[in-house]
Amino acid sequence: MRIGIVGYGAGGRYFHAPFIEAAAGVELVGVVARSGTKRAQVEADFPGLPVYASLAELLDAGVDAVTITTPPHTRQELVLEAIKAGVHVVADKPFAANADAARELAVAADHAGVVLNVYHNRRRDADILTLANVLAAGELGELWRVHSTMDQDNADSLELGASGGLLRDLGSHLVDQMLWLLGPATHVHATLDWTDRFGERTDCGFVVTLTHASGVVSTVSASKLNHSATRELRAYGSKGSYVASGADVQADAVFAGRRPANEPATWGIDAAKNWGTLATREARRVIASAQGNYAGFYAEFALAVRGDGPEPVPAAEGIQTLEVLDAARRSAKEKVVIAL
Numbered sequence: 001m002r003i004g005i006v007g008y009g010a011g012g013r014y015f016h017a018p019f020i021e022a023a024a025g026v027e028l029v030g031v032v033a034r035s036g037t038k039r040a041q042v043e044a045d046f047p048g049l050p051v052y053a054s055l056a057e058l059l060d061a062g063v064d065a066v067t068i069t070t071p072p073h074t075r076q077e078l079v080l081e082a083i084k085a086g087v088h089v090v091a092d093k094p095f096a097a098n099a100d101a102a103r104e105l106a107v108a109a110d111h112a113g114v115v116l117n118v119y120h121n122r123r124r125d126a127d128i129l130t131l132a133n134v135l136a137a138g139e140l141g142e143l144w145r146v147h148s149t150m151d152q153d154n155a156d157s158l159e160l161g162a163s164g165g166l167l168r169d170l171g172s173h174l175v176d177q178m179l180w181l182l183g184p185a186t187h188v189h190a191t192l193d194w195t196d197r198f199g200e201r202t203d204c205g206f207v208v209t210l211t212h213a214s215g216v217v218s219t220v221s222a223s224k225l226n227h228s229a230t231r232e233l234r235a236y237g238s239k240g241s242y243v244a245s246g247a248d249v250q251a252d253a254v255f256a257g258r259r260p261a262n263e264p265a266t267w268g269i270d271a272a273k274n275w276g277t278l279a280t281r282e283a284r285r286v287i288a289s290a291q292g293n294y295a296g297f298y299a300e301f302a303l304a305v306r307g308d309g310p311e312p313v314p315a316a317e318g319i320q321t322l323e324v325l326d327a328a329r330r331s332a333k334e335k336v337v338i339a340l
Contacts, residue, residue, distance in 0.1 A: 001025060001026050001027070001064045001065055001088075001301075001302040001305055001306070002027050002029045002062070002063050002064045002065070003020060003026060003027070003028060003029065003063060003064065003065045003066065003067060003090075003298075004028070004029055004030040004031065004032065004052075004058045004061075004063045004065075004066050004067070005017060005020070005028065005030075005031045005032065005066070005067045005069060006031075006032040006055050006058065006066055006067065006068050006069065006070055006078060006082075007032065007033070007068070007069040007070035007071075007092075008031050008032075008033040008038045008041060008042055009038075009069070009070075009071075010157070011069040011092055012031070012067070012069045013041060013045065014251070014254045014255060015069075015119075015121065015251075015254070015294065016067050016069055016090075016092075016119070017031070017045065017046070018254055018259045018260055018261070019121075019260060019293075019294040019295040019297070019298055020067070020295075020298050021046075021259065021260075021261050022259065022260040022261035022264065022267075022293070022295035023295040023296070023297075023298035023299040023302065024295075024299045024302075025299055025302040025303065025306075026298050026299065026301075026302050028046065028049065029049075029050070029061075029062075029063060030049065030050040030051070030052055030058050030061060030063065031046075031049060031050075031051050031052070032051075032052045032053070032054060032055055032057070032058050033051050033052075034053055039051045055078055055081055055082065056081075059081075059082070059085045059087065063087055064087060064088060064305065065087055065088035065089065065090065065115075065301070065305060066082045066087055066088075066089055066090070067089075067090040067091075067092070067119070068082065068089060068090070068091050068092060068095075069092040069119075070092075071159070071163075072094060072097075072159065072163040072164060072168065073097075073161075073163040075091060075092065075095060075096070076096055076097065076101055076105065079091050079095065079105055079116070080105065080108060083105070083108045083109050083112050083114055083116065084108075084112065086112060086113075086114060087114060088114045088115040088116070088301075088305050089109065089114065089115070089116045089117070090117050090118075090119050090298075090301060091105070091116065091117070091118055091119065091318070092118075092119050093118055093119055093120060093169075093172040093173065093176075093318070093321075094168045094169075094172045094321075094322060094325065095118045095119075095315075095318050095322075096322060097163060098322060098325075098326050099319050099322040099323045099326050102315065102318060102319045102322050103319060105315065106315040106316065106319060109315060115301070115304055115305050115311060116314075116315045117301055117304075117311050117312060117313050117314060117315065117318075118313045118314075118315060118317065118318030118321075119297065119313070120172070120173065120176040120177075120180075120313045120317070120318070120321070121294040121297050122173040122174075122176070122177055123176065123177060123180050123313070124268075124292045124293060124294050124296055124297060125177075125248075125249070125250070125268075125292045126246065126249050126250075126268055126269060126270045126289045126290055126291065126292035127231065127233055127244055127246040127270065127274075127276075127289075127292075128177050128181065128233070128292075129290035129291075129292055130244065130270075130275075130276060130287060130288075130289055130290040131146075131181070131233050131235060131242065131244070131276075132181055132290075133287075133290055134235065134242050134276075134278060134287060135181070135235065139239065139240065139278060139280060140235060140236070140237030140238070140239055140240055140241070140242060140278075140280075141237045141238035141239030141240070142237055142238040142239075143182075143214075143216050143235065143236075143237045144216065144217070144236045144237055144238070145216060145217045145218065145219070145235070145236050146178065146181070146182065146216065146217075146218045146219075146233070146234065146235045146236075147218070147219045147220075147221075147232070147233070147234040147235075148174050148177065148178065148218070148219070148220045148221070148232075148233055149220075149221050149222065149230055149231065149232045149233075150170060150173075150174060150220075150221075150222045150230070150231050150248075151221075151222055151223045151224075151226065151228035151229060151230040151231075152170070152222070152223075152224050152229060153224075153226075153227050153228060153229045154224060155197075155204075155224050155225050157224070158198070158202060158204055158224050158225075159202075160198055160199075160200040160202045161200045161202060164202055165202050165203040165204075166202075166203055166204050166205060166206060166222055166223070166224055167190075167192060167203050167206045167208075167325060167328060167329070168325060170222045170224075171206055171208065171220070171222065171325060171328070172321055172322075172325065174208075174220035174221075174222060175208065175210070175220060175321050175324045175325060175328075176313075176317070176318075176321045177220075178210055178212075178218040178220060179210075179317070179320055179321060179324070180317075181218075182210075182212045182214060182216050182218055183212050183213055183214050183216075184212065184213050184320065184340075185210040185211060185212050185213070185324055185340055186211050186212065186213050186339065186340055187210070187211040187337050187338065187339055187340065188208065188209070188210055188211075188324055188327040188328050188331055188337070188338045188340065189208070189209045189331050189336075189337045189338070190206060190207065190208040190209070190327075190328035190329070190331040190332045191206065191207050191332055192205070192206050192328075192329075192332040193205030193206065193223065193225075195225060197225070204223065204224050204225045205221075205222065205223035205224065205225065205226065206220075206221060206222060206328070206332075207219065207220075207221040208220050208221070208324070208328045210324065230245070231245065231246050231247065231248060232244065232245045232246075233246075233276070239280050239281070240278065240279050240280035240281065241278075241279050242276055242277070242278045242279075242287070243276055243277055243279075244274070244275065244276025244277070244287075245274060245276075246270045246274040246276075246289075247270060247271065247274055249268055249269070249270050249271075249292065250267070250268050250292060250293070250294060253267070253268075260293055260294070260295050261295075264293075267291070267293050268291050268292035268293045268294075269289050269290075269291045269292075270289035271289075272288075272289075274289070275287060275288055275289055296312075297312045297313070300312040323340060324340070327340060
């Protein structure tokens with residue numbers, strides 16, 4: 001599958017390009033980048049890779065698929081442009097302003113006969129995969145609740161304004177993880193923290209509680225302005241608990257200049273010091289980290305484009321996440337629980 005990246009900010013450079021490079025059955029054939037700085041970064045990272053000034057130029061050069069990873073307020077128009085050109089699309093999260101807008105994109109893709117997926121790559125984090133394995137083993141008995149916290153001490157990366165905010169950014173990932181892990185939600189309650197520090201009123205922290213159709217309750221929370229760098233997962237069931245405080249393994253690695261293509265056997269495994277503990281009446285034991293690798297998303301996407309496998313994150317699943325985010329915004333504003 002010949003794929004191009006549209007946008008070479010932090011997302012395109014660190015969370016897409018290295019994993020496209022490492023994915024089986026995928027070839028990165030071009031990048032859309034306009035500024036001289038971004039074009040120089042592409043040349044430094046992938047010498048000789050063609051760089052284009054617009055999506056139209058990239059499409060004219062010939063691709064099977066594109067990844068749209070430009071700022072949130074630009075994504076809808078670019079996704080539609082790619083769909084109308086008949087190419088398959090990976091849309092970064094959040095892939096639309098709200099669930100209604102996302103449904104419009106899904107309908108357009110369906111009518112055009114192209115595959116539209118959402119880059120919820122954090123389903124492939126080591127810590128959430130390890131928790132999924134623990135739950136699948138059944139050792140917690142009847143699952144009652146799951147808590148997920150991801151605080152980041154990097155206020156400068158907060159996306160501002162109506163199309164930004166931490167809930168739509170990091171919250172997209174954390175909510176998607178819980179829907180993937182525990183199934184659809186029926187009720188949503190949320191509180192948001194707000195700041196005017198950067199000139200535009202923006203949510204910079206959140207706590208969202210989901211009641212799932214299964215009866216399990218999950219809570220996801222995050223902050224960016226509180227000088228906390230914390231990643232913790234907790235699960236409680238009738239037979240015990242699982243608690244893990246880990247690192248953002250893949251992000252830390254790519255920011256350090258490492259590439260998954262160069263270390264496939266060990267990529268995405270959390271350090272032993274971060275392994276979680278399963279505690280039951282019988283014993284307490286440490287659970288070894290599963291291996292995470294975002295490259296698997298692109299390998300599966302390529303198979304889906306060829307009709308040889310399921311889509312990694314279909315647009316319909318991205319819409320479910322946006323439905324929860326929309327409900328969370330309304331819940332925080334009206335101070336009520338929202339039924340989906």
